[in-house]
Amino acid sequence: MSTLSSSLPLLEQAGPRRWSAGQWSGLVLLLLVAGFALLGPLVIDTDPARQQLARYLETPSLAEPLGFDQLGRSMLARLAHGARLSLSLALLSVLSAAIPGSLIGLLAAWCGGWTERVLAALADAVLALPGLLLVLLLAAFAPGGFWPLYVGISLALWVEYFRVVRAASRILLASPQVEASRLLGFGALYIVRCHLLPALLPRLLTLVRFGLAGAVLAMSALGFVGVGLQPPTPELGVMMIELLPYYREAPWLVASPVLVLFLGLLGLLLLSSQGEAA
Amino acid sequence: MNASLPLDALRVEDLTVWHGQQPLVGGVSFAVPVGGVLSLLGESGSGKSLLAQAIMGNLPASLRATGSISLAGQYSDAADGRSRQSGWGRRIALLPQEPWLALDPTMTVARQVAETYELVSQSAPDQQNESLRRARSQAAASARRALASLGLEAAADKYPFMISGGMAQRVAFLATHAAGAPLMIIDEPTKGLDVDRRGEVLALLQAAQAEGVSLLCITHDVWLARALGGQLAVLQDGAMVEQGSAEALLAQPRHAYTRRLLGADPACWPLPEVRTPRADAAVIAELREISKSFGEQALFAGVSARLHAGEVVAVSGPSGSGKTSLGNILLGLLQPDSGQVLRAPGLPRTAFQKIYQDPAAAFAPSIPLRRSLQDLVRLHGLPWQELEALLERMRIAPALLDRLPRQVSGGELQRIALARVLLMKPALIFADEPTSRLDPLTQQEVMALLVEQARAVGSAVLLVTHDADIVRCVADRRLTLSPAGQSQSQPAH
Amino acid sequence: ALAHGDEAGHAHGDIAHAGKDMLTVVGPWELTGLDPTRSGYMFARMEVLETLLEVDDAGQLQPSVASAWSVSADGLQWRFVLRSGLRYHDGSALTPASILACLQRAQARPGVLRLADIAALRVEGQTLVVVLRRPFGPLPYLLTHYTTQILAPASFDAQGNVVAIIGSGPFRIRSIALPQQFEVERVAGSVSGSGAGSDVGKVVQRARYISVSRAETRTLLVQSGQADLAFSLDPPSIRALQDSPRASLLSAMLPRTTLLKLNAGHPLLADVRVRRAISLCIEREGIARALLRDPDLGATQLFPPSLARWHDAALAPLRTNLQQARSLLDQAGWRPGSDGVRRRDGQRMALNLTTFVDRPELPLIATALQEEMRQIGMAVRVVIGNSSDIPAGHRSGQLQMALAARNYGNLPDPVASLLQDFGPQGGDWGAMGWDNQEVPALLARLAATPADAAAKGNAERARIVALLQEQLPVIPVVWYRQTCAVSRRVRGASIDPFERSYRISSLQWT
């Protein structure tokens, strides 16, 4: 505690920031994961659906660095395809939750009054409908399909952004800095860009980053209750639950999708620790 | 006890503050004797606040200090700020320049003062022997007494966003003062305060001094330096130009800058030539029977006024009487409880502008100044050269614009805010203490510029100022808000 | 590091136990209600409720509430002599009238009693009389099914809903917390009968059943010493428990077969050559080895060896032969297309395979089958849904292929189940759109003969088995083995091959 104030960076430097070691490692991690997800399926030319039952749970070897899964499919190939699908699905659903969620939150804070009340009630209603219920109900329309999961996850997630943005913007919008800009004739867009975003973005990014992991985990939660993507589509979340039973015999199998997610998330968090580290 | 040598409470030797390779404050040396006072006068942006921070040891991370600093005989390297941190509050306390930002937005005013009494104050009885509750209630009582002494009893339970600029100034001062540290550094303790309040602050300072507290007082108020007596130092452009006893120096300034500075005291400003009343000028805005209260606290009632083009109307009244609120009502930023605000028809949306009492709060904190100004220029298709010219007249170096708002001095930011508004050529300017953070010289120039520009463009100016001299020299008319609730409008002269 | 050597040599605190004398049984089944038609089997397994008759491990009928039974010469009138002097757990007598009420109630609800064409149910003194419209040999077996359990009159409310479980077994209910848990205690004086040389002081007096849906959790409960009996363990869990110091494993083949139900009425599947090709592409042993860890479980025919009367050891086993499968499809006119999927007359060989999650191995096997069928040029879409999708799809005719696990030991004599599955219209869990009259006729003949006339009907059975093997209205994939973990705290455990009882009354503390 005594060193609390040791490096009080009351004011920080403007201008171009130099990248810290943490950020570099974050970038490297992120590039690794993204490269694996994007290029992996192209480079690894094993068919992820190709099964050799005789080689079930075979231990990793040089030729197959991650071994084979319970059906004797190449784990590496499945992981690469799964990473591509999961990460893009996660990105898609998080973005399509974050963008409208934040915008609606802004709208509510901006307009206030009735608009705000109605929007808040709507958000409450969505929040009150458990996300899982929503996804399960949607998934029942198209079992194994892609879109119900996507829509469901986005629908369940947007409220998070709505609430956070609304709460923070309400305070910011009442501040003298925004008042000054308004007096000077700046429009909504400018105020959002120059006054709100700089303050909100770090918080939103934290949510987005964890939201990405959350979306993948939501898939695994759905897999857990028996609603997931259609086999044999590899997907990280579903793989986690599918490979769970083998955690004793082949712990590396269930660990590898978790590790991909871990590295991706770590990369994201490290990368954006900009200016926060002293 | 070592009585052999009369120790200095603070001795600064060859202190330099560096921004990279560039010195912002260069090689300053001075000393504050035990129980003595050193007033620091100087040009806005000359490095007074940085000096104070360097002494405390809380310079921003991007700056560093060299030289040496001795606190009550205890020597330390200026670069080694950490070594002085343990003495914060107990041996040395600092009143920061921007009081409003320094107050915790989520805590009531009274508690922020009380906690200094409870946790820091050396005058507080030994807390070991006392129950915590008792200590706490005593601290609360002391805080209320202190608040009352500066006329803040009504604000005790308010949160910082509910109090006026001058009240924030006093609260922050009290919170610092309560620590009872043997050395206090106070950065502009009287800015934005009316005569009565200034007197109260001075009385508090003198009382502290009588108890043996040493003061390093940064100020633009020449009368404060004079009243405090002791030593005086004058800073210009990061360098100490003159130092000596206040009495002598004020009576016979040697350095040309000091002479100019003292000559620029509003009390010595020339009276303007008597202008004919502008009854014929267009009415820009009109207040009709405006009243406003916050909860049970009534600010004013039945205020009526007309603002004509090219006219400077001063609003005066004690701190907390509702000057800022009145301006906000005029600008439509605050709803009056009753009454009407009329705007001349056909004025654009941006015709009414405001110069904020607290300039630091009115800028987007994360946008470099140049960018926000460029955005403004682009938005309204204004000529950038005109802005540069304005800045130059106010002696703001263009290089400053590349910084963030919090990386320039308070006075610099205030001038930039003023330039921003003048550039807009508005029909009405609500100038809320527009020169509160400026040294007299700059103040005079800036005020002249403001009036000149307003007259040239035909802007009406609603000028809030606590300084009767300024009112006398600048304003055409004067609107006084008195706490009793009535207000009257009268000619300025 | 997590996987091995976990239990050995560690001192274990015993906070985990609800009490040292409480036997904890865990299984995946939830109690969906009190009515015998819903969770009656759980109350039977915990020996709370009884049926008129019992069966032994070989499937032979044994007396229970009824001490003797007989059938008239025309096979239309069955008489069951009820034991006297029995009491329900609430102390009331087990009267013939109360039994009759339970059976009449069962007849009015979905359940096995409807399989027999019952004209009347009545009591004559201590005898229950069942009058049939058509002879039905397996009738006594129906009366061993949990849907015909006997409950005390006090179990029902005025509307006839079950509000309490009051039975006549050696254990009575102490408390029930739907849907997860119930606790039983031994009824005083019920110890006498249990095994020779038993130590009365060491028999299990109190037990509870907890529904634990994940196999991993059941295994962990055993490993931590919290559970004493754990059922339905999956192969990885079995591996994990194999050398556990806390528990030993018991296993038995159950007459449950995982099979591919085909819609033989579907244009793509009507040709028996296609069905055979599908059968030929299935690597049964591989699936059994990889997914069940027991290569012997590959189903070479529909009925496992444990159904001794129905398993025909002489039958040519189902094999895997991709070459042959491909040529059969070629012969049937299906030619490989550019995308690897076969086509005939412009039609792609694409089919849906419906399965469900209630049994965790099914989606896995379906995935394996999907890939194997892809190898011979069939595009299969696996649809994982609910078990009811299969009967619903059967009824609507929309079903194409389904993977299900059929329990032929549902009734200890499979004839009744087979009648359901391979009747003239096929069956929800059996044939679909299969145009065959011989099997239904043979089954009808079997049903008409009393079930315990052992030697009779062998010819019919052999013919049915052979026909099914040849025509493949359903394609057997793997058989099933029940594995149960038994804590070393108890001894005397055994597995009931018909999953009727956990036999906790014969368990003893060590």
Add this chain to the structure above:
Amino acid sequence: MDLNRFLSARSGQRLAAALVPRLLQAVLVALLVGTLCFFMTRMLPGDMAYRIAAGRYGYDMVTTEAALAVRDELGLDRPWFMALSEWWSRLLHLDLGVSQVSSQPVLAEIAHQLGPTLRLSLLAMALSLLVGPTLGVLAGLHPGRWLDRATLALSVGLRALPSFLLGLILVLLFSVQLGALPAAGHGDHGGILLPALTLALGLAAVSCRVARDAMVQVRQSAYFAFALTKGLSPAQALARHGLRNVAAPVTAYLGVQLVMLVEGVVLVETIFAWPGIGHALVHAIFGRDVPMIQGTALVLGLMFVLFNALVDAACAFLDPRGRA
């Protein structure tokens, strides 16, 4: 303290005035949710009668015959508006109907399941608040130092780990290895700890980062610096000015975390064989048990809105600027 003043008579009235509309809103939202569930479930593909039969009798016994019997018994052929209006009119008498699967009153079932779920969630919340923000604040005090990096890695790890895996690891550690806690189940003493911890760690992962970011901001603020220069010790400044300002965003985030909690509850209840409403809800959806879905969603919805109202009140208490 401040809380007392906040709850004093006048503000008590104000609080009531603020809560009454929220209550009304809660009721409306719950009704809406219940009705919405009704329609969504009705619109789902697949034959409800078969689903219910499967739910009731299990996969070995579901047949067309059973499904037809279910259809008759429950009157599933009735037009939808009759079923819905029946639900509404029952609701007026605070009756949520009868479960189609278990034939038990829905209210009784929910009452039975809500307790364990609430206990589990509250304990999880409490644990997560104890762990997450505490670590977050400590990490935010020294951004970039080892504790910051460690908590970063930890929260990433916890957030990348699905709760069933996390639960498994905890069970292996605490039950199998140490024998200190029951592995699963509801009846045994201390059985709530592992599921609650599983949930709590997942929640703490994010709230730790939220608190850390807030702490970094507070630490850079002028008011925190002033607290220090006026003489408060770092610990005092933290306690008086740091925590309260950190608490505001953390509390605001609590409302969001509730969503995560419900999702987690479903998984954790299943893996730990904990009898709760999440598990029941999933089963109800699979079994197309409309009254049960409606009832559960209604109760969950009510709780959500009430909890959010509390969160909002807490936010207003913590940050006066939001009390507009």
